[in-house]
Amino acid sequence: MIVKKLKFLDGRTDEVSMRPVWFLTEREYNALRNDDGGFCLACEAEAYEIEPDARRLKCESCGERRVYGIEWMLTIGRVEIVGEVGTEEPAEVST
Numbered sequence: 001m002i003v004k005k006l007k008f009l010d011g012r013t014d015e016v017s018m019r020p021v022w023f024l025t026e027r028e029y030n031a032l033r034n035d036d037g038g039f040c041l042a043c044e045a046e047a048y049e050i051e052p053d054a055r056r057l058k059c060e061s062c063g064e065r066r067v068y069g070i071e072w073m074l075t076i077g078r079v080e081i082v083g084e085v086g087t088e089e090p091a092e093v094s095t
C-alpha cells in the first residue's frame, strides 16, 4: 500500500494516504483530460464534466465530497502514468 502525505506550503495537509492509486496509460489519461474526467476517491466512481483541477466535489454515486479532477489527482499522486502494456485490448464484439 502506497502512503503519501501531501503537505502544502501554507501548512495544510491533504488526505492522500491509504487510498487507491489509479494507474493510467498516457492515452487513458489524455482521454480523461479531454473529457474533463476525474474520480471519486471514496467509491472510485468516474466523474465527468468537472474541472481538471477540481477538488472535493460531490460524488453523484456515493454523495461524498471526494471527487477530484484528473490533473489534480496526478498532482497529489493518486494517478500514475504507466507505459502502454504490450498487448492490445481484445476487440469488443457487438451482438
Ligand SMILES: [Zn+2]
Residues within 6 Å of the ligand: 040, 041, 042, 043, 044, 045, 059, 060, 061, 062, 063, 064
Ligand atoms: Zn463516490
